[in-house]
Amino acid sequence: MRVLCLAGGVGGAKLADGLQQILAPGELTVVVNTGDDLERHSLAICPDHDTVLYTLAGIADPTQGWGVAGETWQVMGQLGRLGAQTWFRLGDRDLATHLFRTERLRGGARPTEVALELARSLDVPSRILPMTDDAIRTRVRTTAGWLDFQDYFVRLHQEPDVLEVQFEGAEAASLTPEVRDAIRSAEAIVVAPSNPVVSIGPILAVPGLLAEIVAARGRGVPAIGVSGILGGKALRGPADRMMTSLGEEASALGVARRYAAAGLLDVFVLDRQDEDLSAGVRALGLEVVVTQTVMTDAGSRAALARDVLGAAAWAFAVAAEERLEGGNAPGGGSLQ
Amino acid sequence: MRVLCLAGGVGGAKLADGLQQILAPGELTVVVNTGDDLERHSLAICPDHDTVLYTLAGIADPTQGWGVAGETWQVMGQLGRLGAQTWFRLGDRDLATHLFRTERLRGGARPTEVALELARSLDVPSRILPMTDDAIRTRVRTTAGWLDFQDYFVRLHQEPDVLEVQFEGAEAASLTPEVRDAIRSAEAIVVAPSNPVVSIGPILAVPGLLAEIVAARGRGVPAIGVSGILGGKALRGPADRMMTSLGEEASALGVARRYAAAGLLDVFVLDRQDEDLSAGVRALGLEVVVTQTVMTDAGSRAALARDVLGAAAWAFAVAAEERLEGGNAPGGGSLQ
Numbered sequence: 323m324r325v326l327c328l329a330g331g332v333g334g335a336k337l338a339d340g341l342q343q344i345l346a347p348g349e350l351t352v353v354v355n356t357g358d359d360l361e362r363h364s365l366a367i368c369p370d371h372d373t374v375l376y377t378l379a380g381i382a383d384p385t386q387g388w389g390v391a392g393e394t395w396q397v398m399g400q401l402g403r404l405g406a407q408t409w410f411r412l413g414d415r416d417l418a419t420h421l422f423r424t425e426r427l428r429g430g431a432r433p434t435e436v437a438l439e440l441a442r443s444l445d446v447p448s449r450i451l452p453m454t455d456d457a458i459r460t461r462v463r464t465t466a467g468w469l470d471f472q473d474y475f476v477r478l479h480q481e482p483d484v485l486e487v488q489f490e491g492a493e494a495a496s497l498t499p500e501v502r503d504a505i506r507s508a509e510a511i512v513v514a515p516s517n518p519v520v521s522i523g524p525i526l527a528v529p530g531l532l533a534e535i536v537a538a539r540g541r542g543v544p545a546i547g548v549s550g551i552l553g554g555k556a557l558r559g560p561a562d563r564m565m566t567s568l569g570e571e572a573s574a575l576g577v578a579r580r581y582a583a584a585g586l587l588d589v590f591v592l593d594r595q596d597e598d599l600s601a602g603v604r605a606l607g608l609e610v611v612v613t614q615t616v617m618t619d620a621g622s623r624a625a626l627a628r629d630v631l632g633a634a635a636w637a638f639a640v641a642a643e644e645r646l647e648g649g650n651a652p653g654g655g656s657l658q
Numbered sequence: 659m660r661v662l663c664l665a666g667g668v669g670g671a672k673l674a675d676g677l678q679q680i681l682a683p684g685e686l687t688v689v690v691n692t693g694d695d696l697e698r699h700s701l702a703i704c705p706d707h708d709t710v711l712y713t714l715a716g717i718a719d720p721t722q723g724w725g726v727a728g729e730t731w732q733v734m735g736q737l738g739r740l741g742a743q744t745w746f747r748l749g750d751r752d753l754a755t756h757l758f759r760t761e762r763l764r765g766g767a768r769p770t771e772v773a774l775e776l777a778r779s780l781d782v783p784s785r786i787l788p789m790t791d792d793a794i795r796t797r798v799r800t801t802a803g804w805l806d807f808q809d810y811f812v813r814l815h816q817e818p819d820v821l822e823v824q825f826e827g828a829e830a831a832s833l834t835p836e837v838r839d840a841i842r843s844a845e846a847i848v849v850a851p852s853n854p855v856v857s858i859g860p861i862l863a864v865p866g867l868l869a870e871i872v873a874a875r876g877r878g879v880p881a882i883g884v885s886g887i888l889g890g891k892a893l894r895g896p897a898d899r900m901m902t903s904l905g906e907e908a909s910a911l912g913v914a915r916r917y918a919a920a921g922l923l924d925v926f927v928l929d930r931q932d933e934d935l936s937a938g939v940r941a942l943g944l945e946v947v948v949t950q951t952v953m954t955d956a957g958s959r960a961a962l963a964r965d966v967l968g969a970a971a972w973a974f975a976v977a978a979e980e981r982l983e984g985g986n987a988p989g990g991g992s993l994q
Contacts, residue, residue, distance in 0.1 A: 363757040364700070364764050396730045400754030404779045406761070414750050418736030421699040425742070428700050443740045 323349060323631065326508035330355045330521020331370045332387040332558055333550045334514035335377035336617040338448070340627030341512065342378055343620065347447035351504040352378070353531075355516070356433070356452045357460035357489055357524030360472045362410050363401070365420040366427055369472075370521065371437060371452060372419055379444035387558075390415040409477045434498050451504060453525045456495035460520050461488045471520065480560040483567040487519055492527040497534070505534040508543055510634035513586065515550035515615065517561040518577045519568065526584060536585050544637035546630050547581050548591040548615055549574035557616065575599045582606035589637045591615060591630060609637055659685060659967065662844035666691045666857020667706045668723040668894055669886045670850035671713035672953040674784070676963030677848065678714055679956065683783035687840040688714070689867075691852070692769070692788045693796035693825055693860030696808045698746050699737070701756040702763055705808075706857065707773060707788060708755055715780035723894075726751040745813045770834050787840060789861045792831035796856050797824045807856065816896040819903040823855055828863040833870070841870040844879055846970035849922065851886035851951065853897040854913045855904065862920060872921050880973035882925040882966050883917050884951055885910035889931045893952065911935045918942035925973045927951060927966060945973055 325345060327338050329352050338352045355370045369388070376382035376390055383389045393413035402408045412420065419440065426436045433452045441450050460471040464482035474480060505511070516522055526532045539545050554573045556562040562572040570576045574596045581587045590608045592599055593615040600610045611633040617623045661681060663674050665688050674688045691706045705724070712718035712726055719725045729749035738744045748756065755776065762772045769788045777786050796807040800818035810816060841847070852858055862868045875881050890909050892898040898908040906912045910932045917923045926944045928935055929951040936946045947969040953959045 364760040365757070390736075394730065394732045394750070396750035397733060397754045397757065400726075400751040401757060404754055404758045404776065406754075406758050414730070414732035415736040417753070418733045418740055418742075421701070421733065421737060422740045422742050424700040440740065 323634075324507055324509045325350050325512060325631065326504050326510070327352045327512040327514055328516075328522055328525050329353070329370070329374055329514040330516030331358075331373040333617075334370070334516040334521065335374045335382070335387070336623050337512070337514040337548065337626060337630070338374055339377050339620070340617065340623030340625070341631070342448050343624040344627050344631070345448075348449075350448035351508070352448060352450045353453050353501055353504065353525060354450060355521045355524050356454065357458050357520065357527075358471050358475070359457075359459070360410070360470065362412065363406065364424070365412075365417070366424045367410075367412070367420050368423070368433075368452070371450060372416065374450050375419070375437075375440055375444065375446065378441070378446045378448055378450065381444065389413050410472060432498075434500050438500075449500075449504070451498065451500050453501065453531065454495040454528045455498050456491060458492050458495050458524055458527065459490040460524055461490055462486070462520070463488070475560075480563070484519075484560070484564045485567060487523065487568070489524050489527040492524070493529065495528050497528055497530040501528075501531065502534060505531070505538055508538060510631060510638075511535055511538060511543060511545040512630055512634075513545065513547035513581065515548040515557070517550060517556070517559055517564070518580050519561065519564050522581075526586065532584060532586065539585075539588060542638065542641055544589060544634040544641070545587045546589040546591060546611075546633050546637065547578070547587045548626070548630060549577045549593065549596070551577055552593045552615065553595045573599065575602045578603045578606055578608060582608055588641070589633045591626075591633060609633070609640065611636075659970075660843055660845045661686050661848060661967065662840050662846070663688045663848040663850055664852075664858055664861050665689070665706070665710055665850040666852030667694075667709040669953075670706070670852040670857065671710045671718070671723070672959050673848070673850045673884065673962060673966070674710055675713050675956070676953065676959030676961070677967070678784050679960040680963050680967070681784075684785075686784035687844070688784060688786045689789050689837055689840065689861060690786060691857045691860050692790065693794050693856065693863075694807050694811070695793075695795070696746070696806065698748065699742065700760070701748075701753070702760045703746075703748070703756050704759070704769075704773075704788070707786060708752065710786050711755070711773075711776055711780065711782065714777070714782045714784055714786065717780065725749050746808060768834075770836050774836075785836075785840070787834065787836050789837065789867065790831040790864045791834050792827060794828050794831050794860055794863065795826040796860055797826055798822070798856070799824070811896075816899070820855075820896070820900045821903060823859065823904070825860050825863040828860070829865070831864050833864055833866040837864075837867065838870060841867070841874055844874060846967060846974075847871055847874060847879060847881040848966055848970075849881065849883035849917065851884040851893070853886060853892070853895055853900070854916050855897065855900050858917075862922070868920060868922065875921075875924060878974065878977055880924045880970040880977070881922060882927060882947075882969050882973065883914070883923045884927040884962070884966060885913045885929065885932070887913055888929045888951065909935065911938045914939045914942055914944060918944055924977070925969045927962075927969060945969070945976065947972075 463486035799822035
């Protein structure tokens with residue numbers, strides 16, 4: 323089953339890892355957010371891409387979920403001694419990725435080519451595609467003014483409230499042939515439990531990308547989203563506070579509303595603790611699957627991936643039934 | 659005593675260290691060769707500068723004489739895993755220097771400013787100045803064709819014979835105000851025992867630099883050179899083979915000839931084992947000092963520096979005497 327997964331950083335990487343575990347090699351394509359990308363120390367850094375890369379390569383730090391396992395910090399230590407700003411910490415092995423990427427980009431390679439090369443070198447059996455080869459930069463208007471994303475996220479520890487989000491450069495960006503082909507050949511589309519505003523948001527801002535997904539759904543390809551907000555709290559990161567300060571509901575229902583409004587999904591996966599939100603999500607026109615969504619180890623990643631793809635098969639069958647029955651909506655169900 | 663030292667890599671760094679040991683803080687300025695500079699992994703790398711920097715900062719690797727003591731190689735190991743070329747090996751702490759430099763240069767800083775910042779951060783009491791802020795690249799025509807210097811030096815281990823040397827960009831380069839001021843305020847000029855062709859050669863190719871030294875000599879500032887070729891062999895590197903393949907004599911006399919032809923020196927320092935070359939060097943119009951020139955530890959670096967500055971004082975006295983006596987040449991002597 324060819325699966326396309328839209329992902330941000332840690333949460334997206336975990337579900338992608340679960341999907342990679344249960345799919346055959348080559349069946350998974352992950353489209354990653356590049357809105358957080360930045361230049362530091364003259365290097366091109368792609369935080370979400372690299373988190374997914376290291377996770378799918380099996381070399382991610384197991385406790386923090388990003389960076390390389392067993393990382394060392396010699397370069398950063400010396401950079402500090404030289405008086406450079408070091409709030410954006412880059413480990414030694416991680417730096418090799420940025421050096422490789424920067425050299426290839428300056429030599430004229432496309433970000434997508436470099437991503438494919440990196441994954442190949444690290445024996446990743448899946449494809450990891452930047453959402454676009456063009457520069458899109460997420461900027462946030464906060465109580466501390468307009469900030470570059472990493473300024474807000476890393477330097478200021480997400481302390482200021484986010485009042486507005488902008489994806490600079492999005493209008494001028496193009497869909498890559500690789501992302502287009504991946505959407506067109508997908509048999510299921512998965513939206514990972516990443517931050518809906520600043521991880522999935524920038525991906526959907528790439529002109530033509532959402533339209534391709536909507537077209538795929540029109541052909542019967544099921545699209546399944548998982549909430550990264552459980553019991554009103556983001557598992558990681560500032561998604562909950564961000565949704566509140568943007569005037570949205572900081573809950574799985576709020577996430578579902580965003581995605582439903584965009585026409586992105588067929589099915590929404592709720593965590594057991596959010597089962598009471600099922601009716602609200604169904605009212606948005608989405609099927610609901612309730613399961614355990616917290617991924618604490620390799621097994622729970624694979625389990626969630628199985629539930630998600632099970633939901634995809636189920637949604638596919640429901641859609642087929644609907645077509646047979648002439649469009650009667652099924653009485654939404656709950657997987658298992 | 660304000661001393662200006664022209665230096666390449668390891669040999670130059672050692673004598674500079676000796677000079678720094680015996681001079682008061684701030685009295686030493688080292689002008690370093692930038693002809694070997696290169697870009698690797700999108701970083702600006704200045705090998706000779708960094709060897710001098712690390713040596714004068716007291717953090718150079720004590721056995722190899724270049725690179726940082728206790729260096730680690732995490733980044734390079736990972737870069738190799740990613741499929742990057744790694745024949746030009748860069749240690750982790752060393753990389754911090756290149757990252758700092760590259761970021762500052764891309765931000766618009768002059769190489770000279772960056773060099774001053776680096777030295778300040780590492781508490782170096784001397785000034786280390788790039789010979790120019792403009793790009794000069796040493797290229798060598800060899801039995802394997804035209805090569806970039808580091809291609810010849812590192813990748814091919816100096817195996818091809820050098821038939822011609824070119825300092826690309828030299829005609830268009832400018833003397834920096836810092837180098838000009840350092841020459842004009844120097845009370846002695848020292849040419850370190852570096853490769854006369856590819857370390858001192860590029861420095862002298864900077865338009866106006868040699869003329870400033872000649873003018874300083876005209877004002878009575880003594881210029882003292884030390885041979886890096888002893889007993890017909892380069893202490894380190896390919897200087898001897900290079901001089902032979904260029905049709906010059908691979909000996910301290912050959913080195914003296916080069917410098918005398920350029921009008922660079924007053925005094926030439928010969929190692930004891932080359933004492934028999936004294937007459938030949940004197941015949942070039944240079945004073946001769948014979949001493950122990952091999953620097954094996956901090957003490958021998960300081961000892962050679964003392965001999966060199968002693969020779970400077972002596973040359974200065976001789977010149978003053980000559981002026982008093984109406985130009986009678988002194989019967990060359992031997993320091994000690």
